[in-house]
Amino acid sequence: MSDKCKRHFVQDLCFYECSPNVGPWLVKTDQKIRRERFVDVPLCASECDTWFNDCKEDFTCTNNWGRNFNWTDINGDGRNENVCPLSSDCKSFQDIFQNAKFFCENVWDHSWKVVPDDKPCMKIWFDGNKGNPNDAVAKWKVEQVNAAESSRVSSIGVMVITAMLAMLWSG
DSSP: OOHHHHHHHHHHHHHHHHOTTOGGGEEEOOOSSOSEEEOSEEEEHHHHHHHHHHHTTSEESOSOTTTSSEEEOSSSSSOOEEEOOTTOOOEEHHHHHOSHHHHHHHTTTSSEEEEOTTSSOBOSSOOGGGOOTHHHHHHHHHHHHHHHHHHHHHHHHHHHHHHHHHHHHHO
16 A cells, blocks of 8 residues: 555544544444444545545455454464455556545445535544644534434424323323
8 A cells, every 4th residue: 555545544444543532423233343334424525535545546355344354363363364355456546446435435445425625524634733623523423313312302292291191192
């Protein structure tokens, strides 16, 4: 993997492992290597475009690194490593993924969802001295979840009250 491509994957890993802002997108999972993961985190299109452009000439054998590699102890030392599926061929990222959006949304099994830069979206690369722009995105998502939950609870409350009134009127 080229250095310019690898730096994006390292930054992505640091984001996944260390960002305090992925909480609203965490879901439970039952995988050998983890118990939770994030899904559909909004990634700014410009971030995705840069990542893909820096990797498009590198090579891979699958379009979903989260699911399609075979974890195999190839050296017999008890350590599993990612191995390409037997029926796969190594091709350029450009050939495997076709475009930036497909790449970002599929390479890690839908961890990212590419959105326009003018929508709430995460930045993997930013100047921490100027603050973390992802704080506002996480806050936005929490507000969305809370509003949806409040609406659901309100709907349930209305149904309960309606049912109680119906029982009173019929009795």
